[in-house]
Amino acid sequence: MRVLFVASALRRGGAERQLVVLASELRRRGHDVRIACLRGPGPLDEVAGSAGVDVVHVSDGSRAGWARARVRLVRLIRRWRPDVVHPYLTAPCVTVTLLRPLLGGATIVWGIRSSEVRGALYGPKARLVLRLAVLLSRYADHVILNSECGRRSHLEAGYPAERMTVIPNGIDTDRFRPDTSMRTTSRQLMGVTDEHFVVGMVGRADPVKGHDVFVRAVAIACETLDDVAARVVGAVEPDRRVALEAAVADSSVAGRLRFVEPTDAPEMFYNGFDVLVFPSFEGEGFPNVVAEGLATGLRVVATDVGDVAAMMGSLGAVVPAGDADRLAQAVVDAARDPHDPAAARRRVLEHYSIDQLGSRTEALLLTFCTRTGDR
Numbered sequence: 001m002r003v004l005f006v007a008s009a010l011r012r013g014g015a016e017r018q019l020v021v022l023a024s025e026l027r028r029r030g031h032d033v034r035i036a037c038l039r040g041p042g043p044l045d046e047v048a049g050s051a052g053v054d055v056v057h058v059s060d061g062s063r064a065g066w067a068r069a070r071v072r073l074v075r076l077i078r079r080w081r082p083d084v085v086h087p088y089l090t091a092p093c094v095t096v097t098l099l100r101p102l103l104g105g106a107t108i109v110w111g112i113r114s115s116e117v118r119g120a121l122y123g124p125k126a127r128l129v130l131r132l133a134v135l136l137s138r139y140a141d142h143v144i145l146n147s148e149c150g151r152r153s154h155l156e157a158g159y160p161a162e163r164m165t166v167i168p169n170g171i172d173t174d175r176f177r178p179d180t181s182m183r184t185t186s187r188q189l190m191g192v193t194d195e196h197f198v199v200g201m202v203g204r205a206d207p208v209k210g211h212d213v214f215v216r217a218v219a220i221a222c223e224t225l226d227d228v229a230a231r232v233v234g235a236v237e238p239d240r241r242v243a244l245e246a247a248v249a250d251s252s253v254a255g256r257l258r259f260v261e262p263t264d265a266p267e268m269f270y271n272g273f274d275v276l277v278f279p280s281f282e283g284e285g286f287p288n289v290v291a292e293g294l295a296t297g298l299r300v301v302a303t304d305v306g307d308v309a310a311m312m313g314s315l316g317a318v319v320p321a322g323d324a325d326r327l328a329q330a331v332v333d334a335a336r337d338p339h340d341p342a343a344a345r346r347r348v349l350e351h352y353s354i355d356q357l358g359s360r361t362e363a364l365l366l367t368f369c370t371r372t373g374d375r
Contacts, residue, residue, distance in 0.1 A: 001026075001362075001369050004082040005035040005111075006073070006092045010042035010055065012262055013204060014288040015113040018146075018169050019088045020044050024051035025170070025358035036076060038069050038092060043264060070095070074102045083369045084109050090133050097136045107368045110143040115150040115285040115306040134158045141368060144361070147285035147307040165364060168307075169286045170357025171348050176267050176295040178341055186272025190260065196229040197335055200273035202266055202289050203280070204234045210279030210303065211244055213324050217279065219252045220328035225335055230257040233269045270296040275334045278302035281321050286311070295348040297341025301330040311352070315344055 005023055010016050019035070027033045034054045037045075045055045056076060059069035073096075077085060085103070087096040088111040096108055112133075137143060137159045145151050146169050155161055192198055199218055203209040211232065218230040230253060232244075248257050260269065270276065276293035284306035291311060293300045300316035302308045309318045317330035 001084070001366060002032045002080065002082040003034075003084050003086055003365060004077065004080065005033070006085060006087040006096050007035060007037055008089065008092055009037050009039040010035070010044035010048060012043055012264065015089055016042070016044055018113070018288060019111070020048045020051070020053070021170060021172060021354060022357060022361060023048060023053045025354050026362060027052050029358060029362060031362070034080070034082075036073055038073070038095065047264075070099060074099055077106055078102075078104050081106075083107065084365050086111055086365070089113060091129050093140070094129055094132050094136055097139050100139060107141045108139075109365065109368065110137070110140045112143055112145045112150060112154065113285055115147050115153050116282045137163075142364070144364070145285060148310070149306045150285035167357065167360045167364070168352055169288055169291065170354035171288070171291045171295050171352050172354055173295050173345070173349055176270065176292045176348075177345070178297040179267075179271050182268055182271040186268045190229070190231050190269070190272055191258070192229045192231075192272070196227050197225060198272060198274045199228060199230045199277055199331055200233065200269060200275070201231070201277050201279065202233045202269065202293075203278075204262070208281045208284070209234075210281055210322070212247065213279045213281075213322060213327060214277055215244065215247050215253065215257065216324035217277065217327035217331065218257055220324060221331040222252055222256065224332050228256055231260050231269070231273075232257070233260045233266065234262050266292065267296065270298060273298060275299040275301060275331055277327065277331065278308070279321075279327060280305050284308070291348050291352050294344040297345050299334040299339050300344070301327060301334055303327070311347075313347060315347060 003026060005019055007016065007019055010020060023033045023035055034056055035048055036056045036058055038059055040057055040059050048055050058072035059065045085096055085106045085108050087093040090112060093110040100108060134157050143159060143164045145164060145166050148166055151164055151166050201214050222228050248254055270293055276298045278287060278290050280303055282305055286307055290300055290302055290308055300312060302318055303321040304318045305321055312318060319326035319330055
């Protein structure tokens with residue numbers, strides 16, 4: 001089977017990492033897999049390449065190359081003739097489907113990773129893309145979502161029910177696992193000691209990620225807990241970082257909360273945390289961060305967005321989105337209550353492995369193959 005993934009770029013985001021994981025797993029299963037990127041190179045290109053997945057850049061990354069990138073994508077699809085074109089994330093899904101009349105009858109299967117269609121916290125361009133996706137979804141051969149919450153939201157928005165399938169993400173449990181030596185190194189890098197109770201957050205500075213709530217929750221938790229150190233790992237835009245650092249400076253967590261530069265090895269920092277906090281507001285379907293934290297054996301405190309409650313089961317704490325007080329109390333409880341790292345990890349091994357992701361996706365995509373010789 002030939003599968004062409006289409007992405008904006010292979011950045012460090014959770015969805016992009018999941019794309020590389022899936023493409024690599026399908027390649028391992030013997031399929032011919034490529035990834036076409038619309039906006040030039042990204043930091044995960046090398047990761048995909050090391051797994052034997054070809055990454056094709058149809059754009060030079062400039063605004064002037066926008067139209068040329070679409071022309072090159074059409075030529076690539078018509079020349080290579082994949083069994084399935086699998087755009088990942090909403091914008092690439094819209095782009096590929098608008099080009100459908102030029103693609104020579106290619107089968108298009110969308111990969112939608114969000115749980116919301118509203119986009120209230122985004123700009124007008126993003127909201128337009130979301131509205132276009134609703135209109136164009138009827139022209140996709142199928143839509144794969146990674147959460148039941150996302151399926152319900154998109155169904156209500158107007159996506160065709162008969163063409164939607166939920167396949168949860170898969171977590172690399174060999175990579176995300178408890179590691180005592182990694183914990184020592186991580187805590188040295190973060191400037192904390194064994195005596196510190198480290199409250200961590202992993203996520204880029206997207207409006208929905210809840211950085212402000214995290215800062216407030218940590219400040220409240222520090223009123224009860226001693227020796228707290230908080231660390232935020234992820235890319236933060238300069239203007240956003242200035243605002244967040246100002247909020248930290250004006251709060252009781254000044255000196256306790258620091259921002260850590262993004263990394264290609266988040267497993268290092270997971271191992272250095274004592275509790276992982278996931279404070280997102282909306283837009284999350286299956287947040288990899290939560291599952292990765294569980295796979296590492298962490299206590300996890302998360303907001304009730306997407307499929308988080310179902311992912312965690314009876315583990316950790318799930319609180320209403322935007323409620324800093326409840327989030328803080330959950331952190332305090334996590335510091336005091338007994339914790340079973342093995343149970344957290346077992347949850348992921350049993351329900352969210354890469355093998356399960358690969359087998360479910362492979363079975364679905366194979367139903368669209370028309371050239372039996374490629375199977």
